[in-house]
Amino acid sequence: MLRIALPNKGRLAEEARELFNDAGLEIRAKGERALTASLGGEFEALFVRAQDIPEFVADGAADAGVTGWDLIAESARSIRAIADLEFGRCRLAVAAREESGVEALDDVPPGARIATSFPRLTERFFAEREMPIEVVAVSGAAEIAPHLGIADIIVDLVSTGSTLRVNGLREVATVLESTARLVVADDGLPQRGEAKDRTRELDDLVAALQSVLRARGQRYVMANVPRDQLDAVRRILPGITGPTVIDLLNGGAHVAVHAVTPAAGIYRTIAQLKGLGAEGILVTRIERLMP
Secondary structure (H helix, E strand, C coil): CCEEEEECCHHHHHHHHHHHHHCCCCEECCCCCCCEEEECCCEEEEEECHHHHHHHHHCCCCCEEEEEHHHHHHHCCCEEEEEECCCCCEEEEEEEEHHHCCCCHHHCCCCEEEEECCHHHHHHHHHHCCCCEEEEECCCCHHHHHHHCCCCEEEEEECCCHHHHHCCEEEEEEEEEECEEEEEECCCCCCCCCHHHHHHHHHHHHHHHHHHHHHHCEEEEEEEEEHHHHHHHHHHCCCCCCCEEEECCCCCCEEEEEEEEEHHHHHHHHHHHHHCCCEEEEEEECCCCCC
């Protein structure tokens, strides 16, 4: 049974649980404080801090793990991402006080003190640009550092930017874009059991998670449309390989059309179908979508 390290708290934890549940891998724990759980009876979950997951995977304590790309990159451990899970979207950003006069990266003065909980990424970012800085490592709440005189600038995670604005800070550059990733060790799965079976299990896990992600942005549309409007319907509902067309039992002037279409444009899609004389339009969510 593969061991999957999952975040034990926070937004990453909540969204990871939702994704695994939607993929049919329900998390079954003995209690809220349990450190392990079953994932649908197929895998074993290990609940640890998100920042510790790269080390658990690199050291072989877990076969795979889910954590943010920012934490993976900062860890510098020998692991690789095998799937982008598309949640936990944020960016690691350089920010300065509004009144500092720093409005762009070029305005950062030589030797500036930069507070961050991502010292490796920060040092690498400025070194690549040949900008001498001094990193002040903090464990959290970096946005307070400029106000306390601890540092001139910060490098911190930003989602909407509201926390920066509330604290009088201006975002001036992006160090890294981050989402949650499924990661494994560079040298493959730890040797427990048959290698081929374990690799297949991991491939099946990736396929299951990706099928859920693929379905989230899509809708399944069914409608009865005039037979003589099928060319126009094909343009409106291209589907994955074209819409499915089914004759109705009464053999009349209408046929049933089924297709997958992007959720973002569903309002316009329905309006266009109505304009062609479509009837009985039904739109449903899709739980999984395999290519």
